[in-house]
Amino acid sequence: MNEHQTRLEEVIAKLRANGHRLTPQRMAVLKVLVRDREHLNVEQIYEHVKADFPMTSLATIYKTVNVLKEMGEVMELGFHDDCARFDGNPCPHPHLICINCKKIMDIDIDDLDELPREVARRKGYQIISHRFEFYGICPRCQETSN
Amino acid sequence: MNEHQTRLEEVIAKLRANGHRLTPQRMAVLKVLVRDREHLNVEQIYEHVKADFPMTSLATIYKTVNVLKEMGEVMELGFHDDCARFDGNPCPHPHLICINCKKIMDIDIDDLDELPREVARRKGYQIISHRFEFYGICPRCQETSN
DNA sequence: TTACTAGAGGAAAATGATTATCTATTAGTA
């Protein structure tokens, strides 16, 4: 799971450059979000961090995640029926979400990149970001419900 | 602003068919959401309803909106940095959102309807719904910031 | 290595949106 080791180091460097510190708790958050690229909520990140640092407070996770968000190194995905999930890849990209087990995965769809530009042109908006999500039932959950 | 008068009447009929009642407060909520198709949050709906019925409680708006949501006649759009907005058109459709003035408008994009089916085929998911949103700055807000 | 200091952590209180509760009221029906 060392896929995004390089970006992990970049984020750490940027953290320091912005006058922030690299604490063990922060390192643990970065590992699970930026390096392992899991799409977790704060409670789930908290569980991961507590495995290594049992004294950790939930507030610390919230603070860390907000620092990363403000630096633009992490993206927040808010939902109506659930708490927010965080993505270590801050560039907008489509997601596929199982409404049963709540798993979130990235998907590649080629034609989509052109869309924001077209909307900007047609509507006169200055497009900053976008959000493409598909909600459904993943293969595993389809099986277990039968 | 009588664009969606027919659907307003359909929703009222369905409300009654489901054993619900049509109260003046509910009628006011339906008018602003289903007939006028504004994309409002609960507080904004509350203000509209209070104009006609000053005694209305915020809790009533929440309850009404939840009844409509459970009946599938209204769609909820949750955001990370703001409270939920409601859309009187429950069929998934793309939105264009100004991050400055928070205005939400519907947009037409032809090619998008095929996408959920393609994702379903490629990933083995049973796609139930989707969400396409573009975030940017509307022409009016671009002017005022200069 | 040590000392310094601003940033960070921990615990708990505060906040704010949303939901639940509990009567009094009323829409729809007989």
Add this chain to the structure above:
DNA sequence: TACTAATAGATAATCATTTTCCTCTAGTAA
């Protein structure tokens, strides 16, 4: 016109998230 279950209104409760306040420590410089 009366009946009754659904609804309104007021308020308390809930839950995710933020803030506060004080102690601790990462990073730096002597």
